[in-house]
Amino acid sequence: MTIPIHIATNLAVFLILSNIPGIEANYYDLALIISSNLVDLDHLFSRPIYHPKRNPFKTHFLHKKWMYMIALSFILFFVRPVMFLGVGLLLHFLLDYIYIKREKV
Numbered sequence: 413m414t415i416p417i418h419i420a421t422n423l424a425v426f427l428i429l430s431n432i433p434g435i436e437a438n439y440y441d442l443a444l445i446i447s448s449n450l451v452d453l454d455h456l457f458s459r460p461i462y463h464p465k466r467n468p469f470k471t472h473f474l475h476k477k478w479m480y481m482i483a484l485s486f487i488l489f490f491v492r493p494v495m496f497l498g499v500g501l502l503l504h505f506l507l508d509y510i511y512i513k514r515e516k517v
């Protein structure tokens with residue numbers, strides 16, 4: 413999945429969550445949910461850096477450990493200062509999963 417789609421989805425989810433009473437999201441949370449896409453930096457360790465028909469869960473080292481990353485995301489989800497980082501990571505892996513299922517890579 414491309415970065416603009418990740419960021420647009422993050423912004424949409426941030427807007428939805430920030431309207432829920434009791435969450436009171438701020439710019440720090442916005443920075444956290446967008447910075448969750450830094451997990452894609454593992455693309456830099458593969459050649460070519462971007463290939464549209466490559467399965468990230470089989471090639472990139474942070475995506476290969478998706479079970480640990482999702483477990484970490486759930487833990488982060490319940491710690492309020494970094495809750496949006498957990499939400500962002502869960503969204504990132506969900507979008508990547510949807511992408512590989514849709515594109516059949």
Ligand SMILES: [Zn+2]
Pocket residue numbers: 451452468475504508
């Ligand atoms: Zn990714």
